[in-house]
Amino acid sequence: SERTLVLVKPDGVSRGLVGEVISRIERKGLRLAALELRTVDEATAKQHYAEHDGKSFFNDLVEFITGGPLVAIVVEGTRAISAFRQLAGGTDPVEKATPGTIRGDFGLEVQFNLVHGSDSVESAEREIKIWFPAL
Ligand code: GTP
Ligand code: MG
Numbered sequence: 705s706e707r708t709l710v711l712v713k714p715d716g717v718s719r720g721l722v723g724e725v726i727s728r729i730e731r732k733g734l735r736l737a738a739l740e741l742r743t744v745d746e747a748t749a750k751q752h753y754a755e756h757d758g759k760s761f762f763n764d765l766v767e768f769i770t771g772g773p774l775v776a777i778v779v780e781g782t783r784a785i786s787a788f789r790q791l792a793g794g795t796d797p798v799e800k801a802t803p804g805t806i807r808g809d810f811g812l813e814v815q816f817n818l819v820h821g822s823d824s825v826e827s828a829e830r831e832i833k834i835w836f837p838a839l
Contacts, residue, residue, distance in 0.1 A: 705784070709835055716810075732787060734781035734787060741773050746766060749769045768815055797811025798811070
C-alpha cells in the first residue's frame with residue numbers, strides 16, 4: 705500500500721467541493737489517513753511547490769495557495785499516488801482533464817484546478833513530511 709498527499713486547494717474549499725473530493729476518494733476505495741483544514745503560510749507554500757520556484761506562475765501560485773483555508777489529506781491505499789492523479793485529471797482542467805475527473809468536472813482555469821496530488825513516491829514522502837511531520 706502507498707500514501708499520497710492530497711490538497712483541496714482554497715478554490716475547492718470556497719466553492720464547497722471538499723465533500724465531493726473526499727467522496728470520490730472514498731468511493732475509489734482509498735482511505736483517509738490524516739485530514740486537516742488549514743491556512744498555510746508563505747514559507748510552507750514555497751516549500752511544497754519548490755520544484756516550480758522561478759517559473760512565471762510561481763508567485764501567483766503561492767499567493768493563491770496561501771489565500772484561504774485548504775484541506776490537507778493523507779490518502780492511503782493500493783497505488784494511491786497514481787489512483788488519485790487519475791481521479792484529479794490533468795493539470796489544465798479544460799485541455800487536459802477529461803469529464804469524469806475532479807478537474808474536468810469542476811475546473812476552468814489552470815491555476816484554479818481545485819486539487820493537488822503528489823506525483824511520485826519521492827514527492828509523496830517529501831510532501832507528507834511538510835504537511836504532517838508526525839506521520
Ligand atoms: P499539483 O497537483 O497542484 O502539483 O498540479 P500538477 O502536478 O497537475 O501540476 P504542476 O505540478 O505542474 O503545477 C502545480 C500547480 O501550479 C498546478 O496545479 C496549477 O495550480 C499551477 N500551474 C501550473 N502551470 C501553470 C500555468 O501555466 N499557469 C498558472 N497560472 N498556474 C499554473
Ligand atoms: Mg505537481
